[in-house]
Amino acid sequence: DVKVTQSSRYLVKRTGEKVFLECVQDMDHENMFWYRQDPGLGLRLIYFSYDVKMKEKGDIPEGYSVSREKKERFSLILESASTNQTSMYLCASNGQNYGYTFGSGTRLTVV
């Protein structure tokens, strides 16, 4: 069974802090994704990666960066957290011919 693990379920950070959200998958998937989920807006793609050290901007990349140094790990970085980045963040992965497997999500609150 594919597992996608996000390191934290809940985080509270202060405005201006640098925040790291970690995601690890155990099925050797090429593709990994970061989404944020907000009521009424569904799931919006922030960044994705199709290979180690490769990254592509999604629909809302502003204020975020990512890192993929190893195939199994995809990190989302908020360089200087702001209150409008308070949200649920979902990581997902997939291989070539399969649907997404999601992590459990990280609910981030920026105060």
Place this chain on the structure above:
Amino acid sequence: GENVEQHPSTLSVQEGDSAVIKCTYSDSASNYFPWYKQELGKRPQLIIDIRSNVGEKKDQRIAVTLNKTAKHFSLHITETQPEDSAVYFCAATQNPYNFNKFYFGSGTKLNVKP
């Protein structure tokens, strides 16, 4: 890029009734359409999917229909039960191309009243 619209945003039905959620997409190249169910506090889980070479797919009480000409697809849940209460998301993508980047609808909150 692709744009997926989903309706309704909320849906309330009586236990035992049917529920239908509709999605439209804009990119005629999209060929894979999954549906995800997200229960409160849990991760989205794939419940059914359909590829563009098929018009309908069923799995027990759930079914998905696809109209490629009109570019819309729908989720049908029959004999609804309280445990069907959740948020449902549709998505579209070109599989296996485009890195399997999914475009999601905005979600439908289904409430099944006992």
